[in-house]
Amino acid sequence: MINSLKNSVQLIHLHPILWIFFVISFLTGSFTELAIIFSIVFLHELGHYIAASSFKWRISAIILWAFGGVMKTDEHGTRPVREEVIVILAGPMVQVFIYGFLYSTFSFGMIPDYYYGLILYYNTIILLFNLLPVWPLDGGKLVFLALTTFLTFKKAYYVTIISSLVICALIIIAQLLFFPFTLSSFLIWLFLIHENRKEWKYRFYVFIRFLLKRYESGHFVRAIQPIYASPQDSFLDVLARFHREKKHTIYIEYPDRERISVEDNECLDFYFNERPYRKTIGEAFTGY
16 A cells, blocks of 8 residues: 555646646635645546556556546556446545545544535535546546447547537537636636546547557457458458457348458457558458
């Protein structure tokens, strides 16, 4: 536990938006509130880090920002769904423990009413905020995992990012039209829009990373699902139909001869070694 804490501290980076909140707290005299928020966010991300480290995830950084943080890793989307769920829920579970600790200390008179109410309030706000269905919040990651159970990996990822952008835009519009304007809230939603725009920009890289991880280290299989393809389908179009945790046999149905079958690992091997970027699936496996 101590080593995990030391390692996590070494990986911590403060996002520029957090410095803006430091300035706001200085101008408004709300350092106590910011210290409470920062502490809760740090413990939340520490929960993610400890869970991810137990599964030997590669973690490059922990970036803290107001009301949340991001644990930078390339493991999302490449690990078993059950494993990812545990890592995602580890953050909110830490906040559940904070409730228990807070109640215990308050019951024994170890914390004043003012600080009890303040910590309770911000712990609840941060917990609910992180469970919103917006990427890269914990709620958005859970939505993505849920979508991958019935959508292809590529489509689930695209739907998650697009829906996150729409939700953020609607919340900003609602705040401007119907609710009192607060700079801190406005900056948070702008930050989330920026993060999702960046994710969308690198969406093809995320998809290829998913395929490469599957090719290099295999994947957990919980179901078998055939893929039926026309010989005119592009190679990438066929790969885009791959699901997480499903074994695929690709059936290429030629109109003038008997169909052939190709295993998913054969497709991945051909793609990463022969690089058939402009070929159709029929051209790639015409000799089978």
